[in-house]
Amino acid sequence: MTIGFWQLFKKAGRAGWEALVPVYGTYIMLKISGRPWWLLLLLIIPGVGIIVELGIYIDFIKSFGKTKLRQQAAGVLLGFIYLPKWGFDEKTSYLGASASAEFQEKYRQDLKRSSAREWTEAVIFAVVAATLIRSLFIEAYTIPTPSMESSLLVGDFLFVSKVNYGARLPMTPVAFPFAHHTMPLTGTKAYWDGIKLPYFRLPGLSEIKKGDVVVFNYPMDADSPFYRPVDKRENYIKRCQGAPGDTLSLIDARVYVNSKPAKMPPHGEMEYMVRADDSRFDPQMIYDLHLSDIQQFTNRDYMMNMTEHSAQMLKGYSNIKTVTPNVRLRGVYDPEIFPHNPHYRWNVDNFGPIIIPKKGWTVKLDSLTLPFYSRAIAVYENNKLQVNGNDITINGKKTNSYTFKMNYYWMMGDNRHNSEDSRFWGFVPEDHIVGKALFVWMSWDATSPSANKIRWSRLFRGIN
Incomplete structure (x- = not known):
């Protein structure tokens, strides 16, 4: 062109x-x-x-x-x-x-x-x-939250390709143009769900690969109070860490896929405990190292988010004594973490192993597997699932197994301690996938101390 x-x-x-x-x-x-x-x-x-x-x-x-x-x-x-x-x-x-x-x-x-x-x-x-x-073909998105920092920053404007994974045809065809799920100003629904079409995706250039940065519809918008159709659920952006059929786990904040350590996002962030000589932090240093979510516990002790590179740089400052990753201990149960079952004493840094469902895969259903897969069976694949003691019925038929109709993915933010992702709500079904993030075409830093708010170095920058 x-x-x-x-x-x-x-x-x-x-x-x-x-x-x-x-x-x-x-x-x-x-x-x-x-x-x-x-x-x-x-x-x-x-x-x-x-x-x-x-x-x-x-x-x-x-x-x-x-x-x-x-x-x-x-x-x-x-x-x-x-x-x-x-x-x-x-x-x-x-x-x-x-x-x-x-x-x-x-x-x-x-x-x-x-x-x-x-x-x-x-x-x-x-x-x-x-x-x-x-x-x-392609659609513009804006990064509103820091869940992908520092790979993607708040204020990044990016283009997302619908062609790479194949364009998903509209499932809720009657909708107001250019409004996603809510009308501006009025706050009313921007769509009519009286007509719903089945999920269908055009052929794409490639499959979703581990490491891809993907835009998808937030699966939990299927629940109260929204009950939104699939294609009108909120848009989220995360990195794919697990593909259909993979066995995934987290050990001391490191992702393992099929027992092999996954590649770390080059600009991913996490929490660090910092001990300093005094309570003074230079604002310019905070901005230059992109330190965020700073919490002070004593005159010397802090917790803050940063990249591994920033942590190494911070250690070189004369007033900094120690910089240590804040990793949750193994065996400490966090009820907010999927599958929200005390039998699995998991947290954001120590999790799994868990098998990601694959189309055509048959799973045995019992008290140990139902916490993982019941939502996919009932909500995402629209079956009537009932559990009465040890008896499990799907669509009125007693069974002890289920064969999945769709592929599923495991999505995580690069800002590991400041991201609501699959660790909290589980799998992302294939019909929720919107597209692949291609490049940042504009970036606006509202927090910059200078009058120039444009991050010139990020313009037309590809996404790793």
Whole structure:
């Protein structure tokens, strides 16, 4: 698409490099199509910005004679093919500003529509096109919480690919465009669950791999008070640590998969106990080392979150005596940890082993396995599960086993002591998977002490 824009800019008498400059390139597109510059201001409005951006793009390609609906649809949905095609096509030339009266008069046979109808069709087309792009190809997300720090930071804006794992078709098709589950301002539902479609996913480029950073729907939104449909549950982002059929455990905060230690996230954080000479911590040092969630217990003793690299750096400061990972002891039961059963005395740092369900895998059901798999059987795979003493019935039939219909995954945040993840609520079903996080395109640091809040080093940065 970049090559296509470059060539079309040149055909309109502009320098090709102008197409590469964010915002400025859009301003030039407005000049080429004869639209006012202030439309740029509308781009910052959520929802409206997407429609305006597509409108600007459609006006731009109309200026090169692409006035028919099928041509505009091709330019929007298959721009990576048609923009360079038009750019190098000798028959495609700049015909003038599509918004000008002269253009409208000259090509009135192709543009026989009133201004109101033209804008109405443009808005409808833009909404449909944007919805298709967001559903089937790529969507923008923002990191709201520190559960993935320091791999992903609060204020990171990233693109998530729907193509890598295969786009999931909408399961709740009747919904307000660009709103996920709740309408802004009113707080009411942004969807109607009177129509529900079965789960179906288009073919993807790859399977979910251990280590991938994945966006998925929060499984616990199936419960009270929300009872949301699968595709309208809250979006979460974590790292996949376990795939279907894997046996996973945590030993002293280290993940083991199939008895082998998993690779540690390069920028993952956890809690450390810090002993210092005094109670003074330089604010600049806190910012530079990205120390967070600082708790002070005595004049010398602290607990805080940081990366392993920051911990090594902190040890080099003259007023720091010790920096020690705060790892929970083995055998100490935490009732908040899955499967919330005192028989399994697990916590966030010492957990498992646990087998992650795989499609077609048959598990024996008894008092030891039911705590792990009852939710998947009843909630995620929509069976009626009843337990009466030692008797187990599924959909009215007595049984002692169950064969899973879906694959499941184990997701964890890189900020291990500040993440609500599979350790708390268990498995993520395959029908909850949204897409793969690709790269950070913008990053805004609201806590920065300087006037410049943009983290320039993170722009267009790939996700490890």
